[in-house]
Amino acid sequence: MFGREFFVNRYRLLGWEFRDVTPRQAIRVNAMNVKGVKIVERLRGLGVELEEIPFVRGGYWVLRSEFSVGAAVEYLLGYYSIQEAAAQIPATLFTDLRGKTVLDACAAPGGKTVQLADLMGNTGVVVALDVNERRLKALMNQLERCRVKNTIVYKLDARKISKLDLKFDRILLDVPCSGNFATDKDWFRRRTLADVERNAKLQREILAESVKALKDDGEIVYATCSLEPEEDELNIDWAVKNLGLETVEVECYGEEAPTEIFGKRLDDSIRNCRRIWPDKTQGFFVCKLKKRG
């Protein structure tokens, strides 16, 4: 079970007609580093055409630039990060991050880790985990470039969070996923349903482990850049039915997630999740969870 037709047909069954999309490049201003710096005006003065992203504060689409915004001095000084628009959403869904103990369970290359630190005003603690050496290096470079002060990095598999013997107020699960065709032009050729199911199993293992490390009044934000329901609604339905979690209503960009997937009826609360079909952004899925009762 693979190939473009197979997956495009699944999207149709979920209510979306396939169209090829190239997401726009986006940046996110690091508020903690731009005090006294009019960064947007400065970039515009350099000829960078920016459009404010309506659904994330400090986010801008780069419509045109004569140079790479990832090589500008302003980038190197940590004034902004390059972060796809939909990927800017998950960290903003937490309530009251300041002073909290936060886990970024699959952190590298660190865009969301920096965003968490920024939203926390460098207060509290972010514990950032990843397993891949090369990606960990990228994460640590980002933390240095963006002058993050409140983060500690471990090389640790998110399925072994218990080893840290810590309880968290907030847990970001930006889990490893199958990705989507909008950011990977070979996606349909490379991916099979077996890949999707393998990733979905890994994601459930991470979800189950993270619940053990969540404080009773804590919050989890779960996100993927996969359009495949096995990694999205079906996993959250499983978490609601097996891990004592419930979804929380969120106000954010995206469609209400479907509660019936390929003939299978899901828990009604799955509608609180948000599914983002590729358009101005890549494909994305996000939801907020807390312990039931």
Place this chain on the structure above:
Amino acid sequence: MLKPIEDFARLFGAELSLDGSSVVRKANKFFMLNPSLKILAEKSGEWLFAGTYLGKIDGGRFHPSFPLLFMIAEQAQNRVVVDDKAAWLFVCGRDIFKEGILEVKGSRRKGAYTLVFNRYGECLGFGVIAKDLEKARDGVVVKNILDVGDFLRRERGERISET
């Protein structure tokens, strides 16, 4: 613990007042931790990076991080301000020519270390004065030692995109 860091800051005429109890050495690297991070770091020594990275000792020499350079920049006596073209070339790893310098403060002597700023007052890195700045009329006057373009060079060919 703080000596290599403070000695480095003095090269620029800066006296750093770091709280010694907040600085942790991990192998050859130095980090400054807030109290919550320090408790965590002491609980498990398996971490790779924590708090503000200050720099490392390699080959018997101290190599500063950029956050440390920015801290030093707040107090440094030795500084040159360069024009836009010289700033861009410096960030690309190039040395600074006399004609690119807008302003000099602190030492002008050959061999002195100096921070390099752009016209916005942002520290871009540091170098060593290659010719007495009083006497030099042209040519390279500040040799580049470290600039913020290093972030790009570290990841050249292996940039990992954010999903």
